[in-house]
Amino acid sequence: MRIPSILLLFLTSPAWAGSFDRPIPQAQSATAEFWFAVGSIALLAALGVVHWLVSRR
DSSP: OHHHHHHHHHHTSGGGOOOOOOOOOOOOOHHHHHHHHHHHHHHHHHHHHHHHHHHTO
16 A cells, blocks of 8 residues: 555655746727726716616615
8 A cells, every 4th residue: 555655755746846827917808998988987877777776765
C-alpha cells in the first residue's frame, strides 16, 4: 500500500505544476455597453411598474 501512495505523492508534487498567469481584463465593447444600458433602462422601467402596481392598493 505504500508504493501507490508514494507514487501519488510524487505525481502530485509542486514540481509538475505550471506557473500561474494572471488573467488580463478586457475592455468592454460598444455593443456590450449598449446592451448593458438597455438592460439597465428595462430594469428601472420594471421597478417603476412594480411601484405603480403596489401603490395602487
